[in-house]
Amino acid sequence: MKATRDWFGDILVDVSADNPDVVVVNCDLASAVKTTKFRSTFPERFIEVGIAEANGIGLAAGLAQEGFRPFIASFGHFLTGKFLEIFQSVGLNQSGVVMVGTHAGLAIGKDGPTQMGLRDLALMRTLHNVEVLQPADGHETRQMLEYAVSHRRPTYLRLCRQPQREVHDENYRFRFGYPDVVRPGTGTALFTMGGMVPVVLDALDLLPAGTPRPAVINASSLPLRPSAVREILQPYDQVIVVEDHFLRGGLIDEVGRLVLDLDRHVRFGGWGVHDYGQAGSPGELYERYELDAPRVAGRISAFLASTPADREHR
Structure with missing residues (x-):
């Protein structure tokens, strides 16, 4: 039993070892979004912007235009709350940013609707060139991250806080757009x-x-x-x-x-x-x-x- 945000934190380090263009833009939430392991492993590729998702999106979009594959991570509610910046800096410019929105759905619990990722799919689906990924377990998280670093299209990765069991086995093969x-x-x-x-x-x-x-x-x-x-x-x-x-x-x-x-x-x-x-x-x-x-x-x-x-x- 492991949350997909935890799988993300571990697997991001693995896929980044062979992809030196991967960088992380962090919004003062490294422990919550599980980018601390990346920070300790690749400190020179970790950029902290503080509680400033709008600035982080602009920075990530610029890094993407320069050939990097930036991951910007925050709570899904906060990240997609900067929809204007996502629309103009990422979507409109076809910037190859991976936007990582954690704490999807109701599982954040007592923090309530001001922090719940409940509208993020609706927002990201309006952008025709943004691919949306939400893994169901560790097997799928790994394959999605391997897929995400293999191309340069704008991507939204939606992750859960609650631990969940594996529903796929080692024979599963992720294909984008195929349920x-x-x-x-x-x-x-x-x-x-x-x-x-x-x-x-x-x-x-x-x-x-x-x-x-x-x-x-x-x-x-x-x-x-x-x-x-x-x-x-x-x-x-x-x-x-x-x-x-x-x-x-x-x-x-x-x-x-x-x-x-x-x-x-x-x-x-x-x-x-x-x-x-x-x-x-x-x-x-x-x-x-x-x-x-x-x-x-x-x-x-x-x-x-x-x-x-x-x-x-x-």
Whole structure:
């Protein structure tokens, strides 16, 4: 059990050993975003800007224009809060910056909505040339970082605070834009990403006996490739999306747009965080927003049992 931010800190050092153009721009959060190991290993490649994400983004964009592959790391909420600078310095200029946003979703807990990364996917998805990555475990984090240092496109890496188990084995191969089927199922495809993948897998084990088990699809990189989604959805006539993010703008919208483009009717549903978020323990928050395993199981059961008319009256 290890958080993807912890995997990031370890693996960044590994991939940087053979990539001397990798530098880190830090925003006074090295211990929280796990760049301390990089700082001690490559001190000459570590730049501290303090509590100044806007300045850090501009600096990182300039370094990218000079041939470096800069990683700028902060809480996802703070980093994407500087959207104007990201738009103009990174996106518009095609600057090859890796923007690392940690503490995704509700798991930051009692610090509350002023620090929760709940809108970051929506913001980054508006920039057509920014690739979004959110690993589900250590295997995927390693392959995503190897991929990120192999090119120079603008990238947003979304990382979780909560420890989570491995859901892939050594045979897994990450391909950008291609969702992977973590667990096959019948009738329904359930899309999720990041820290919600193990939660959804646990939820399926809690479904009543005889309930058809949905397939679990890990949509870990955005934008999704439409042809890959069409191929995955061929056996399914129902789709559910579960995400640790605002209801609008994130994975629900990404998958929903692709489902609408299918040449057949597919029943669609999804849920995430329906307000700005609250302060509380992570357990309390995931329970409140029905994003813990027992309540995910309940929502799946209700979806499978309901009709379109039922949903209209809820």
